[in-house]
Amino acid sequence: xxxxxxxxxxxxxxxxxxxxxxxxxxxxxxxxxxxxxxxxxxxxxxxxxxxxxxxxxxxxxxxxxxxxxxxxxxxxxxxxxxxxxxxxxxxxxxxxxxxxxxxxxxxxx
Amino acid sequence: xxxxxxxxxxxxxxxxxxxxxxxxxxxxxxxxxxxxxxxxxxxxxxxxxxxxxxxxxxxxxxxxxxxxxxxxxxxxxxxxxxxxxxxxxxxxxxxxxxxxxxxxxxxxxxxxxx
Numbered sequence: 170x171x172x173x174x175x176x177x178x179x180x181x182x183x184x185x186x187x188x189x190x191x192x193x194x195x196x197x198x199x200x201x202x203x204x205x206x207x208x209x210x211x212x213x214x215x216x217x218x219x220x221x222x223x224x225x226x227x228x229x230x231x232x233x234x235x236x237x238x239x240x241x242x243x244x245x246x247x248x249x250x251x252x253x254x255x256x257x258x259x260x261x262x263x264x265x266x267x268x269x270x271x272x273x274x275x276x277x278x
Numbered sequence: 279x280x281x282x283x284x285x286x287x288x289x290x291x292x293x294x295x296x297x298x299x300x301x302x303x304x305x306x307x308x309x310x311x312x313x314x315x316x317x318x319x320x321x322x323x324x325x326x327x328x329x330x331x332x333x334x335x336x337x338x339x340x341x342x343x344x345x346x347x348x349x350x351x352x353x354x355x356x357x358x359x360x361x362x363x364x365x366x367x368x369x370x371x372x373x374x375x376x377x378x379x380x381x382x383x384x385x386x387x388x389x390x391x392x
Contacts, residue, residue, distance in 0.1 A: 173320060202380065211282075211368065211383035212321075256321070265336075266381070268320030 173269035175257050180275045186245050189255050189272045195238040197262030203231055203242045204256040206271065212256055215242070244274075252276045281305070282384035284369055290390045297356040299387050301369030309372045310352035311381065312336075312344060314365040321368065327352055359391045 174192045181187040193201070200219040204212040218224055218233035218240060230243040242255055254271040261267055285300035303310065309328055313321040313336075323336030325344040333344050341363060345353045352371075356363055366388050370381040 177318075209386075211385050213383070214380035217380060258321075265323065265326075266321075268322075270318055270320045 173257055173259055173267055175255075175269040175272045177270070178273045178275065180277060181244075181247055183247055183249060183276055183278050185247050186243065187247060187274065189242045189244075189257075189274065191240045191242075191257035191269060193238050193240070193257070193259040193267070195235065198235060199260040199262060199264060201231075201233055201240045202258040202260065202266065203240075204258065205253050206256060207253045215255075247276050249276050249278070282369060282371055282382050284367075284384040284387050286387050287385060288388050288390075290392065291356075291359050292392055293360060295356075295359050295391075297359050297389065297391075299354040299356075299367055299369075299389070301352045301354070301371075301384055302350050303352075303371040303382070304350065305371070305373075305382075306349065307371035307373050307382075308349075309374065309381075310346065311370040311372075312342075312352065312354045313368045313370065314338070315368055315386070316365050324354065359389075361391050363389065364391045365389060 203215040206212040216231035223232045228245045233240045254273045256271045257269040258266040282303045291297050311326045312324040315321050322338050324342050327333050327346045330349050343355045366386050368386045369384040372381045373379045
């Protein structure tokens with residue numbers, strides 16, 4: 170099977186920058202998704218990368234290196250509302266998503 | 279905006295009961311999915327459907343079945359609920375199977391089996 174690894178929990182300060190890493194196995198790759206999930210709520214889509222490089226979308230950016238099986242989500246100018254879990258998911262050769270366990274991000278004032 | 283709704287936010291059932299979880303999407307999406315989410319684990323796919331009356335097993339189909347009689351509705355059935363099926367159940371839909379289409383999730387049903 171395929172494994173998605175991401176840190177369990179991270180803490181950052183309001184106004185700062187945080188990078189959440191995700192590694193995956195590279196066989197049968199069809200793209201990498203990031204989702205945000207606030208406690209008790211549904212996951213919501215943040216980004217999709219299929220080519221190498223950085224994609225910027227406002228305060229959030231997502232990076233992909235296919236050769237390294239590595240992605241990160243970069244959150245700038247952190248706000249308290251960014252406290253949430255961030256889920257990394259790889260789309261495999263069958264177009265099914267393989268999900269990481271999520272990274273719980275705690276923002277402190 | 280895409281809307282995915284689930285029939286209940288919270289549900290408590292007894293061991294051995296038959297349980298129906300309903301999911302409806304209003305954006306004419308082809309694909310629908312049922313996941314369960316447990317602490318410390320990623321979302322795990324139970325079943326999915328690419329078309330009406332079509333279903334495919336996901337990673338953990340044992341103890342579950344599904345029904346898709348209409349394009350907008352995808353039901354998850356627990357034939358005989360067990361305590362290890364206590365979990366958060368999330369329904370999702372997406373436009374097509376192509377990789378670039380994100381999944382839209384419903385609010386989830388937290389099921390407790392006692």
